Amino acid sequence: MSFVIKEKFMQTYIKLNDGNSIPQFGLGVFMVPEGPETVNAVKEALNMGIRHIDTAHAYQNERSVGTAVKQSSVDRSEIWITTKLWPSEYGEGKTATAIDKMLSRLGTDYIDLLLLHQQFGDYLGAWKDMEKAVKEGKVRSIGISNFESDRLEEICEAADIKPSVLQVESHPYWQQTELKERVAKYSTVIESWYPLGHGDKGLIEESLFTELAAKYHKSNVQIILRWHIQEGNIIFPKTTNSEHMKANFDIFDFELSEGEMNEIRGLDHRKRFYNVPLAEQEKNLGSWAPAD
Numbered sequence: 001m002s003f004v005i006k007e008k009f010m011q012t013y014i015k016l017n018d019g020n021s022i023p024q025f026g027l028g029v030f031m032v033p034e035g036p037e038t039v040n041a042v043k044e045a046l047n048m049g050i051r052h053i054d055t056a057h058a059y060q061n062e063r064s065v066g067t068a069v070k071q072s073s074v075d076r077s078e079i080w081i082t083t084k085l086w087p088s089e090y091g092e093g094k095t096a097t098a099i100d101k102m103l104s105r106l107g108t109d110y111i112d113l114l115l116l117h118q119q120f121g122d123y124l125g126a127w128k129d130m131e132k133a134v135k136e137g138k139v140r141s142i143g144i145s146n147f148e149s150d151r152l153e154e155i156c157e158a159a160d161i162k163p164s165v166l167q168v169e170s171h172p173y174w175q176q177t178e179l180k181e182r183v184a185k186y187s188t189v190i191e192s193w194y195p196l197g198h199g200d201k202g203l204i205e206e207s208l209f210t211e212l213a214a215k216y217h218k219s220n221v222q223i224i225l226r227w228h229i230q231e232g233n234i235i236f237p238k239t240t241n242s243e244h245m246k247a248n249f250d251i252f253d254f255e256l257s258e259g260e261m262n263e264i265r266g267l268d269h270r271k272r273f274y275n276v277p278l279a280e281q282e283k284n285l286g287s288w289a290p291a292d
């Protein structure tokens with residue numbers, strides 16, 4: 001994994017298995033309503049130098065992400081937009097149409113990173129259309145999310161273009177060590193959703209983070225996010241609070257020692273905050289489809 005520090009803004013980029021460089025830090029907009037809230041949060045992020053936005057068709061706010069990108073003074077080429085297809089859009093032919101609709105909702109000519117949001121439905125058919133979209137220049141990188149069963153190996157083995165990222169729940173209480181080993185074979189990088197445990201107080205107020213925060217004159221949240229960065233995880237903590245957003249991005253001027261990294265690695269209690277068995281997820285989520 002290679003890190004490049006951009007001179008313009010202090011932040012790190014990760015080179016993916018397809019050669020594209022993704023900003024390691026971004027803004028997630030899960031549960032941020034379509035309209036001014038998403039537009040303002042994305043514009044604010046871009047104004048402060050954040051160059052990566054993580055959305056999804058299922059979040060129903062792609063149009064607002066696109067509006068913010070257009071209204072910002074930042075060149076489109078500097079911004080990394082990730083979005084995700086829902087299982088209702090999976091299938092050869094069907095996924096190609098869904099990608100065109102996404103481009104139109106986002107108001108952009110290309111998507112930087114397109115993910116399969118869930119491991120249900122005709123994901124193999126969808127992947128073929130995603131590969132075609134890369135060849136057509138509509139999408140730059142493709143990846144998967146929430147593939148943790150043996151469907152992970154199934155899609156990786158079937159793929160001509162190997163997934164560049166695997167986006168899954170990961171934070172100090174659930175570090176995904178085994179999953180990292182499984183995807184290393186494909187040079188796939190982990191993107192961490194719930195990097196702050198979805199804001200869980202127990203995680204954020206862990207005494208080790210309080211100690212380290214005092215040592216580095218940072219907050220507990222900044223210690224957690226810095227740990228992710230040094231672990232090589234791609235992160236996009238969600239916030240619509242300006243002070244939180246500024247603080248979350250202000251983690252590129254200090255470094256945890258290897259001993260401290262190891263202490264945090266020792267906190268892996270194998271505790272997930274989203275802990276729904278696969279069959280139940282498939283039953284609950286599989287019957288839902290986001291509106292166009």
Ligand SMILES: NC(=O)c1ccc[n+]([C@@H]2O[C@H](COP(=O)([O-])OP(=O)(O)OC[C@H]3O[C@@H](n4cnc5c(N)ncnc54)[C@H](OP(=O)(O)O)[C@@H]3O)[C@@H](O)[C@H]2O)c1
Nearest residue numbers: 028029030054193194195196197198199237238239240244
């Ligand atoms: N692929 C998937 O299935 C999947 C699933 C879940 C999430 N995701 C992605 O991952 C992103 C992050 O996940 P998430 O939003 O659920 O959880 P998260 O980023 O771990 O936590 C967000 C929570 O932390 C709070 N927070 C953020 N910065 C803070 C700070 N500096 N101090 C105190 N509290 C702070 C936020 O509140 P405030 O807004 O008040 O700051 C919010 O309540 C999502 O937005 C989405 O892009 C993907």
